[in-house]
Amino acid sequence: MxxxxxxxxxxxxxxxxxxxxxxNGCDIEIIAALCPRYDAERFGIxxxxxxxxxxxLLITGPVTRQMVDKVKxxxxxxxxxxxxxxxxxxxxxxxxxxESYNLVGPIDNxxxxxxxVIGCAPRPENIIYGVxxxxxxxxxxxxKK
Amino acid sequence: MNKTITYQIPIGPIHPALKEPVMxxxxxxxxxxxDVDVHLGQVHRGIEWAGMRRNSIQILYxxxxxxxxxxxxxxxAFTLAVERIAGIEVPERAEYLRVIQAELERICSHILWAxxxxxxxxxxxxxxxxxxxxxKALDLTEYLTGNRVTKxxxxxxxxxxxxxxxxxxxxxxxxDFLKENFEKLRKVFLDDKTVQMxxxxxxxxxKEDALKLCAVGPTTRASGVKKDARLDQPYFAYNELxxxxxxxxxxxxxxNGDVYDRIIVRLLEVKQSIDLIEQCLDxxxxxxxxxxxxxxxxxxxxxxxxxxxxxxxxxxxxEDIHFVKLVGEEHPHSWKVRAPTYNNILPWIPxxxxxxxxxIPIVAASTDPCMSCTNRVxxxxxxxxxxxxxxxxxRLSVEKTRRLMK
Numbered sequence: 001m002x003x004x005x006x007x008x009x010x011x012x013x014x015x016x017x018x019x020x021x022x023x024n025g026c027d028i029e030i031i032a033a034l035c036p037r038y039d040a041e042r043f044g045i046x047x048x049x050x051x052x053x054x055x056x057l058l059i060t061g062p063v064t065r066q067m068v069d070k071v072k073x074x075x076x077x078x079x080x081x082x083x084x085x086x087x088x089x090x091x092x093x094x095x096x097x098x099e100s101y102n103l104v105g106p107i108d109n110x111x112x113x114x115x116x117v118i119g120c121a122p123r124p125e126n127i128i129y130g131v132x133x134x135x136x137x138x139x140x141x142x143x144k145k
Numbered sequence: 146m147n148k149t150i151t152y153q154i155p156i157g158p159i160h161p162a163l164k165e166p167v168m169x170x171x172x173x174x175x176x177x178x179x180d181v182d183v184h185l186g187q188v189h190r191g192i193e194w195a196g197m198r199r200n201s202i203q204i205l206y207x208x209x210x211x212x213x214x215x216x217x218x219x220x221x222a223f224t225l226a227v228e229r230i231a232g233i234e235v236p237e238r239a240e241y242l243r244v245i246q247a248e249l250e251r252i253c254s255h256i257l258w259a260x261x262x263x264x265x266x267x268x269x270x271x272x273x274x275x276x277x278x279x280x281k282a283l284d285l286t287e288y289l290t291g292n293r294v295t296k297x298x299x300x301x302x303x304x305x306x307x308x309x310x311x312x313x314x315x316x317x318x319x320x321d322f323l324k325e326n327f328e329k330l331r332k333v334f335l336d337d338k339t340v341q342m343x344x345x346x347x348x349x350x351x352k353e354d355a356l357k358l359c360a361v362g363p364t365t366r367a368s369g370v371k372k373d374a375r376l377d378q379p380y381f382a383y384n385e386l387x388x389x390x391x392x393x394x395x396x397x398x399x400x401n402g403d404v405y406d407r408i409i410v411r412l413l414e415v416k417q418s419i420d421l422i423e424q425c426l427d428x429x430x431x432x433x434x435x436x437x438x439x440x441x442x443x444x445x446x447x448x449x450x451x452x453x454x455x456x457x458x459x460x461x462x463x464e465d466i467h468f469v470k471l472v473g474e475e476h477p478h479s480w481k482v483r484a485p486t487y488n489n490i491l492p493w494i495p496x497x498x499x500x501x502x503x504x505i506p507i508v509a510a511s512t513d514p515c516m517s518c519t520n521r522v523x524x525x526x527x528x529x530x531x532x533x534x535x536x537x538x539x540r541l542s543v544e545k546t547r548r549l550m551k
Contacts (some may be wrong), residue, residue, distance in 0.1 A: 023210045023211060025214075035277065036273050064189055100191035121213060121293070
């Protein structure tokens with residue numbers, strides 16, 4: 001686990017989740033990470049309904065042509081400092097859909113990504129670890145101010 | 146002063162209640178919904194196109210990623226079609242193992258749905274309760290297949306993992322846990338007064354409409370239509386198992402076709418699935434689990450196969466149909482998927498017409514749509530666009546529940 005984590009816990013992370021054309025596999029694991037078994041909400045991590053409230057952007061899916069614009073807009077609406085986490089192989093590399101004509105992803109091509117969570121679908125532990133990585137980044141940015 | 150103005154609300158394409166992006170346009174008069182239109186295509190990934198460039202075994206893993214929640218049903222339907230074309234005889238034990246996986250997926254999917262539905266009407270504690278129970282079902286899935294979501298257990302000619310004798314106690318223990326907790330869920334959903342007030346006589350789909358619009362799965366069964374691919378066109382080992390259509394009149398003696406009825410059907414199906422798994426465990430014969438364990442040999446056999454066939458599976462959301470045509474090449478000539486939600490989208494229109502804005506989330510969720518949708522709702526009013534967050538929509542829904550509780 002990242003160094004200096006106790007310090008990082010001083011601020012709760014709010015997460016905005018976009019599905020850019022994923023198969024739901026990652027999305028249900030994200031919710032599973034928030035539910036009692038893994039319970040990320042006890043650290044104050046919660047899903048919010050608007051990108052304007054969020055510190056972290058959580059993207060799943062390989063980004064279809066119709067969703068590019070929406071992903072970009074949501075990213076621009078987020079206040080700085082912000083972190084972007086890509087959950088799942090298809091957002092990171094294209095995975096099984098790599099050759100499809102309707103994909104603009106991987107998400108690296110569209111917006112800058114900070115944390116890549118690998119897996120199809122990644123386990124909730126994996127997703128929580130990714131959020132902690134993003135947390136460390138945000139706290140480092142904060143400390144530099 | 147009596148002049149009413151209708152205005153439009155587009156919802157989508159990102160919304161936390163629905164899982165894949167889809168967009169609706171609602172025509173609203175005050176709080177009442179006058180008309181609904183649906184825009185689709187945000188999740189188009191060109192899967193069928195990609196499938197025509199891969200061989201049949203590679204397609205299994207592609208089919209698995211059509212939907213993460215029905216990640217067993219899609220490859221299963223594809224396998225059925227391919228097996229029919231190539232004339233592959235599946236060992237009897239594999240057929241039973243397939244039923245176990247299919248029913249386990251149904252349990253996970255329906256409990257997941259129950260949680261989402263509870264969230265939509267403002268009972269977040271029930272969401273957590275259901276997902277806690279669901280984790281147990283996922284543990285069982287992981288124990289049997291090695292993964293929680295994408296299971297990769299299906300194989301042309303059988304399944305990839307067997308259930309051995311020493312695994313049985315753990316499986317039975319998990320099933321007992323699910324059975325005990327099923328009672329808890331039944332009480333919360335069916336006896337709670339507030340749930341009843343929110344869901345009874347809400348989002349009604351009549352039997353005529355259900356037939357006319359070809360609704361499938363629990364959505365149509367809740368309207369009293371006896372339609373279940375497991376009984377109508379038995380596949381796997383379903384013809385040897387003992388079960389019946391689940392319609393709401395089993396419990397209440399009447400069929401209304403409202404959201405409450407859809408809750409009843411899904412909950413009873415969870416119980417039915419547990420029962421089916423137990424039957425399978427008892428009746429499973431011993432023997433092989435794969436018709437052809439050598440993948441190279443199987444590929445050569447599939448390469449020679451010619452013809453076309455349809456595979457029909459009762460997925461948790463309804464009939465899932467795959468059409469496959471092989472022409473003696475490595476890649477299939479065509480592959481067409483018809484997922485159950487296609488049929489269950491049109492019924493939204495009669496369900497939502499005349500309902501209130503606050504009912505949109507629960508009515509839309511009641512068909513268990515397999516699509517995800519956007520967090521913003523924009524109200525176009527007199528040419529101005531106000532952005533209404535999905536949170537607001539959810540808040541409206543929660544407020545309505547509170548109002549009713551008073």
